[in-house]
Amino acid sequence: MSSSSEKKKPRVAIHSITGCAGCQLVIYFIRDKLLELLGEIDLVAAPMIKGKNEEGPYDICFVEGLVASQRDLENLKKWREQSKFLVAWGTCATHGNVPGIKIFMDEKQVEEAVYKDKSNLTGENTPLKPTPLEAHVRIDYRISGCPPEEIEFLRMMQHFLMDMKPVVYNEPVCVECTQREIKCLLEDGKECLGPMIRGGCDALCPVVNHGCTGCHGPLEDANIPQMLKLLKANGIPKELVKQRLQKYAGAKFEELGADIR
Ligand code: SF4
Ligand code: SF4
Ligand code: SF4
Structure with a gap:
C-alpha cells in the first residue's frame, strides 16, 4: 500500500494576463501557510516569484487577469490545453x-491616453475587447474578489489535496x-451593495x-430589479449602483439585464 508521502504531488501553476498582480500577491502573502502547502504541491510555474517556470501539464492552474490582447488570448488557450x-x-x-472599464469609454480616447506610440499595437500586442476568461475557454472554478481572499485559495487547495470537488462560497455579503x-x-442610510454581491x-x-x-x-443569480428597488428605498440612486457594477461586473455588466442600464 502506498503511503500519502508517496502520493504524486499535484503540479500547480499561478499565471497572469492583464491585471494588476494583486490577486497573485494575496497567494504569495500567505507566507507560512503557503510554505506549509509547498510541502504537498509542486509549484511548477509562478513567474512572479520564480525564475524558472515549467510548461504544463498542470493539475491546477490559477489564472489572474482578463483577456485584453492577442498575447493574453494565446497564453490563456495554451494554459487551458495544459x-x-x-x-x-x-x-x-x-x-x-x-x-x-475601457468598455464603457471611447476606445480611441482611451488608447490615445494610454499609448504614446500606437505603432506597435500589432501581432501579439493587438488590443482585444476586455473580456473574462470564460468568454474564450472553459473554466472549472471561478473565485471572484478584487482581490480574492486568501482563505478561498487555501480552502480550494485543501479540497484538491483531499480529492474533493472544491466548493466555492456563493452567498451574498449580507x-x-x-x-x-x-x-x-x-x-x-449608508450605501451598501452587499445584497447582490458574492461574499x-x-x-x-x-x-x-x-x-x-x-x-x-x-x-450569478442576483435579482437585480429587486435589489435596485431595495437600494432605492434606502436612498441609494441607481446611477451609483450602475457605476459600481460597471467597475466590478465589467465585461459582464451587460448580462445583468435592462433594469440596471
Ligand atoms: S481582480 Fe483586482 S486585484 Fe485582481 S488583478 Fe484585477 S484589478 Fe488587480
Ligand atoms: S446590506 Fe450591507 S450592511 Fe446590510 S447586511 Fe447586507 S452587506 Fe451587511
Ligand atoms: S464587503 Fe464588498 S467591497 Fe468589501 S471586500 Fe467584501 S465584497 Fe469586496
Whole structure:
C-alpha cells in the first residue's frame, strides 16, 4: 500500500494576463501557510516569484487577469490545453473588471491616453475587447474578489489535496454580516451593495462601517430589479449602483439585464 508521502504531488501553476498582480500577491502573502502547502504541491510555474517556470501539464492552474490582447488570448488557450483544472482567480478573471472599464469609454480616447506610440499595437500586442476568461475557454472554478481572499485559495487547495470537488462560497455579503452580528448599514442610510454581491470576504467592509462597493462582483443569480428597488428605498440612486457594477461586473455588466442600464 502506498503511503500519502508517496502520493504524486499535484503540479500547480499561478499565471497572469492583464491585471494588476494583486490577486497573485494575496497567494504569495500567505507566507507560512503557503510554505506549509509547498510541502504537498509542486509549484511548477509562478513567474512572479520564480525564475524558472515549467510548461504544463498542470493539475491546477490559477489564472489572474482578463483577456485584453492577442498575447493574453494565446497564453490563456495554451494554459487551458495544459491544465486539468483551470481556476479564474479574481474579479478580472471572472467578470473582466477594473481594466475592463475601457468598455464603457471611447476606445480611441482611451488608447490615445494610454499609448504614446500606437505603432506597435500589432501581432501579439493587438488590443482585444476586455473580456473574462470564460468568454474564450472553459473554466472549472471561478473565485471572484478584487482581490480574492486568501482563505478561498487555501480552502480550494485543501479540497484538491483531499480529492474533493472544491466548493466555492456563493452567498451574498449580507449572510456574513448576519453571522458577525453587524448592524445593517442600510438602516442608517449608508450605501451598501452587499445584497447582490458574492461574499466570502467575511463582510470586510461593513465590519468597519463601510458599505460594500461590490469588489467580488454580482452573484450569478442576483435579482437585480429587486435589489435596485431595495437600494432605492434606502436612498441609494441607481446611477451609483450602475457605476459600481460597471467597475466590478465589467465585461459582464451587460448580462445583468435592462433594469440596471
Ligand atoms: S481582480 Fe483586482 S486585484 Fe485582481 S488583478 Fe484585477 S484589478 Fe488587480
Ligand atoms: S450592511 Fe450591507 S452587506 Fe451587511 S447586511 Fe446590510 S446590506 Fe447586507
Ligand atoms: S464587503 Fe464588498 S467591497 Fe468589501 S471586500 Fe467584501 S465584497 Fe469586496
